[in-house]
Amino acid sequence: MIRRAGFIIVTLIVPLIGILAIVAYQIITGTMEPSVEITNIGYIDEAGGFDNYTKQGNVELVRYDAVAQANEALVKEEIEQYVIITQDYLNIGMINIYTLEKQLEPPPEVTAAIKDFLSSNMLAGKVTDATIGLVNAPLGIVSIRLTETGDIATEQGGYGNMLIPMIFGVLLVLSISFSSSYLLQGMGDEKENRLIEVLLSSVSTKQLIIGKVLGMGAAGLLQIIIWVICAPLLLNVASISIGGFLSTLEITPVLFILFIVYFILGYLLFAIIFVAIGAITSSAREGQQLAPIFTLLSVSPLWFASALIFFPNNPAFIALTIFPFTAPVTLMMRLGITEVPIWQILTSIAVLLVCVVGGLFFTAKIVRAFLLMYGKRPSLGTIIRSIRSG
Amino acid sequence: MNTVEVENVVKTFGDKVAVDQLSFSVASGEIFGLIGPNGAGKTTTIKMVMDIIKPDSGGVTVLGEQMNEAAKNKIGYMPEERGLYKKQRVLDVIVYLAMLKGMSRRAAEEKANRMLEQTGMLPHARKKIEELSRGMGQIIQFIVTTIHDPQLLILDEPFSGLDPVNTEASMKMVLDLRSQGKAVILSTHQMNQVEQLCDRILMVNKGRAVLYGGLAEIKSKYRNNSVLLEHEGELGEVPGIAEKRVFKNHVELFLSDDTTPQQLLERLLERGIIIHRFELATPPLNEIFIRVAGESHK
Incomplete structure (x- = not known):
């Protein structure tokens, strides 16, 4: 399987997409980069008293006495926009902004500059400059997580910590869906040309299933290892060029161990399910139509990511943490956001283990009953009957 | 001691009785024809002999013992469809399947090369299975079935879809197996081949034995x-x-x-x-x- 062109392409393409994403990020942020040039904004002071503090960061406010002058400047591109501070501004607090550009709202930089210009002028002479500065920027938040003993926790929250679990979820789902499609293809072929009988004339059903699951697991693991090796390189490239929180990413040992445990258990569960699907369906194509149900199930916690960020301990997400198909991705995401109680982790691992072992026996029965039926798809009733008798 | 001993096996699928009180034995050095129309229960019987499915009642012994994983290594099975990995290379497929039968990689490679040489297939050893002609595929299938020197061979419709030249060559291979003292079960519904090859036959219809014994004996009885x-x-x-x-x-x-x-x-x-x-x-x-x-x- 690992020699298949498809496998090699998929394995290599994921890191390539990563590189592309970094390049794309750079291109986009490059074009959005805050300009160091001075932006000129015109204003007409009908209210009076707005004469000082015309330099706000990179924005220069230029005074005009009449609308006609401001319009002329606007057309000549001496200014990008202008505002009129009307006489009743001090009563209503409304300002009109005029521009030639089509825009949803003025750029935040411009809005901030106008706001600071207005408030500074209104406060001028009444309070100190330091107070004016505070009024303009009253709140710079630094959030620090403490441990129960009151020390500063080694592991701080934040968006960076969410990223790793998200990546985990995506990698698990990618790997499961790629390798399951190979598994189903392979089993379909083996059934179609009766190789399966040759195999079963050599090994027992259980050996066959375990072999399939381990084979699929090994291929998936190889893929993940390649991706994980690429990840630090990509992160390095990314943090050099993107910087910011990416460089602060760190994986704690506990997270890493849980990552491995959930990856293996999640993988085993899905591999066993896919072997059962391969056994029940009569062709590879049919199997691949059935498989996405389970792949979608595994990826489903990602759909609710935005809700999960705000309510990580909602009972629904606790249920998803324990439900075996969604457990790996849900738990990883919650770990990045909140503290998950130990009992939930242990319960979810126990449920996964039970499902893996139970699934193995269940699948062995299904395989024994249906692997040897060709061309006919068993009805649900037949499946249940034969599981009882098989 | 007979190579295969089947006693009163019964197998039902739901309400359908696929095999009903079937008994027969196969000795070493004979070609045993398992014949009957489609759906008669031949394949079910073969699968029970190979322990792929279990009989509801009755017993199967192969080489004097109940079937187990070790005994599987003494059986060579050739399915009706040519069951090989199409995208893999000839030598790899042979070696892989031989290793499943308990051979070491080294022994499997040596024997595979020797058998490929004997059959004139050595030049094709690096080709993919899908590049071979049907007759060549059949030779490879024979090598896969016999490489581990099984005592019992089960061949399911071994000549279907072959042209006369390849049929002749395949028949010779089957006869060679008999002369090596192997027990061969030949499942087919092509009666002319049975007449040419088989020493004894079991004819099944609707899961029951309708004729059982030496071919000559049966024919003279019905003359x-x-x-x-x-x-x-x-x-x-x-x-x-x-x-x-x-x-x-x-x-x-x-x-x-x-x-x-x-x-x-x-x-x-x-x-x-x-x-x-x-x-x-x-x-x-x-x-x-x-x-x-x-x-x-x-």
């Missing part, structure tokens, strides 16, 4: 008491002949109950008839089968 004759000269009225059927190149003479073929031959010679062929008519297996299947149907 019409008639002779086939090719001759020159006028036959005229010959005593002891109850009925005469004329065919294009020969006649079939049905003897009356008090006449033996020997007596008829003497009478014909007395009349100076030139005889090119005088043969006890045994009905083709096909005809026996239709007759027996018809009876069991009633």
Whole structure:
């Protein structure tokens, strides 16, 4: 399987997409980069008293006495926009902004500059400059997580910590869906040309299933290892060029161990399910139509990511943490956001283990009953009957 | 000790009885024909012998023991469809399947190369299975089936879809296996091949045994008491002949109950008839089968 062109392409393409994403990020942020040039904004002071503090960061406010002058400047591109501070501004607090550009709202930089210009002028002479500065920027938040003993926790929250679990979820789902499609293809072929009988004339059903699951697991693991090796390189490239929180990413040992445990258990569960699907369906194509149900199930916690960020301990997400198909991705995401109680982790691992072992026996029965039926798809009733008798 | 001993096996799928109280044995050095129409229960029987499915009741022993994983290594099975990994290389497929039968990689590689050489397939060892012709694929399938030197071979329709040249070559391979002292179970519904190859047969219909025993014995049991004759000269009225059927190149003479073929031959010679062929008519297996299947149907 690992020699298949498809496998090699998929394995290599994921890191390539990563590189592309970094390049794309750079291109986009490059074009959005805050300009160091001075932006000129015109204003007409009908209210009076707005004469000082015309330099706000990179924005220069230029005074005009009449609308006609401001319009002329606007057309000549001496200014990008202008505002009129009307006489009743001090009563209503409304300002009109005029521009030639089509825009949803003025750029935040411009809005901030106008706001600071207005408030500074209104406060001028009444309070100190330091107070004016505070009024303009009253709140710079630094959030620090403490441990129960009151020390500063080694592991701080934040968006960076969410990223790793998200990546985990995506990698698990990618790997499961790629390798399951190979598994189903392979089993379909083996059934179609009766190789399966040759195999079963050599090994027992259980050996066959375990072999399939381990084979699929090994291929998936190889893929993940390649991706994980690429990840630090990509992160390095990314943090050099993107910087910011990416460089602060760190994986704690506990997270890493849980990552491995959930990856293996999640993988085993899905591999066993896919072997059962391969056994029940009569062709590879049919199997691949059935498989996405389970792949979608595994990826489903990602759909609710935005809700999960705000309510990580909602009972629904606790249920998803324990439900075996969604457990790996849900738990990883919650770990990045909140503290998950130990009992939930242990319960979810126990449920996964039970499902893996139970699934193995269940699948062995299904395989024994249906692997040897060709061309006919068993009805649900037949499946249940034969599981009882098989 | 018989290589295979099947006793009163029964297998039902839901309400359908696939195999009903079937018993037979296969000895080493014989080709045993398992024959019957599609859906008669041949494949189910084979799968029970190989322990792929378990009988509801009755027992199967192979080489004197209950089937187990180790005994599986003494069986070579060739499915009806040519079951090989199409995208893989010839040598890799042979070695992989041989290793599943308990051979070491090294032994498997050596033996595979030797067998490929003997069959003239060595130049194709690096090719993918899908690049081979049907006849070549059949040779590879034979190598896969026999590489681990099994004591029992189970061949399911081994000649279907082969041209006459390849059929002939495959038949020779099967006969070689017998001369090496292997027990061969040949499952087929092509009666002419059974007549050419098999020593003993079991005919199944609707899961039951309808005929079981040596091929010659069965054929003589079902013969019409008639002779086939090719001759020159006028036959005229010959005593002891109850009925005469004329065919294009020969006649079939049905003897009356008090006449033996020997007596008829003497009478014909007395009349100076030139005889090119005088043969006890045994009905083709096909005809026996239709007759027996018809009876069991009633």
